[in-house]
Amino acid sequence: MKILLFANTDWYLYNFRRSLAQALCDAGYEVLLVSPPGPYGEQLLSMGFRWVPAPMERLSLNPLREAALLWWLRRLLKAEKVDLVHGFTIKCAVYGSLGARLARLPARVNAVAGLGYVFISDSPKARLLRPVVRFLLRVALGGPRARLILQNCDDVALFLEARLVQEEQVRLIPGSGVDCGRFVPADWDAVGLRSGRLRVLLPARLLWDKGLAELVEAARWLRAAGRGVDVLLAGNPDPGNPASVPESVVRGWVAEGVLEWLGHVDDMPVLLRSVDVVVLPSYREGLPKGLIEAAACALPLVTTDVPGCREVVTHEVDGLLVPVKDGVALARAIARLQDDPGLRRRLGEAAREKALREFDERIVIERTLGVYGELVGNVAGKV
Secondary structure, eight states: OEEEEEOSOHHHHHHHSHHHHHHHHHTTOEEEEEESOOHHHHHHHHTTOEEEEOOOOTTOOOHHHHHHHHHHHHHHHHHHTOSEEEEESHHHHHHHHHHHHHTTOOOEEEEEOSOHHHHHOOSHHHHHHHHHHHHHHHHHHOSTTEEEEESSHHHHHHHHHTTSSOGGGEEEOOSSOBOTTTSOOOOHHHHOSOOSSEEEEEESOBBGGGTHHHHHHHHHHHHHTTOOEEEEEEOOBOTTSTTBOOHHHHHHHHHHTSOEEEEOOSOHHHHHTTOSEEEEOOSOOSOOHHHHHHHHTTOOEEEESSTTHHHHOOBTTTEEEEOTTOHHHHHHHHHHHHHOHHHHHHHHHHHHHHIIIIIBHHHHHHHHHHHHHHHHSOHHHHO
16 A cells, blocks of 8 residues: 655655654555655655655746646656555645546545645735635545544634535544654753743744744843843744745844844754743644644743644643734743743643643554545554
């Protein structure tokens, strides 16, 4: 049996779905990874995976180029004799499913982690594209041997209300999971509760809808209040996303002295164990992996009360929720945690317990394979 995993970046396959691909390979299944070209493709190849670069441009609206991509996918699926295609993110869900239909491949799984730029942004371009994407999603997601994996209850309700998919085709699986054996807490007994300056981290792609403007507002507020808080930003701009924050803007914040930009960080467990609080003032998420990784490291979390984020954080239990697009509320939540080290520890320990209980990647992989089994046989039982 051959399963194709299709994503809009090689980075996504490497960071979010490598464990799923490895679980399938370990069970004796053929796995083909497909994405636009990039540096992580070579890393996937070096690890023994089969990876094929796709002629795909994430921002392209050229009808000829898009038609060529569909035809390329159809030929690939037929030539490789793929049994099931699993697409991640909206564009890959649409194109992977349409390519599968053209190749007469009935088994299709799509995982949409949030609604993305087209549905979040109020820009003229996003409003123009929205009805087109809705139509294409209805076509792509339909069929008795198709399943849609969503990451939070709000997205399930939204997709059903918009009549994009039938209820019996939807499966709710919380994200891509995290390796809770790799993301572990700092040794509290050895280092004790940190004192002095508070280190606050936002780990995310540099997109406006991740709440970067609100982070900067909070950092300015904390500095004006004389707070000893170091604000760290880990991640790179994403030129393939219309909401990407230009690098020049980020460097301007650094020059102003409101935050420190770390860029891309390979060893996130080490970074997370060096900070005190993790924040994500996002406008909407599927299920934010950065928060789950921080939770696994027993860090207190501050995030917005929006779909996706509130699946990870229960207010006052394992983190703090603040209103969306409110930098001052974010700053006050950070200040509260700075003033109360005991609260930081209590929230962090509860976050770790929840990560182990709900978000461990072994749970997510098992449930994903169960979805495959609904369409092509008992995959889960063979792993």
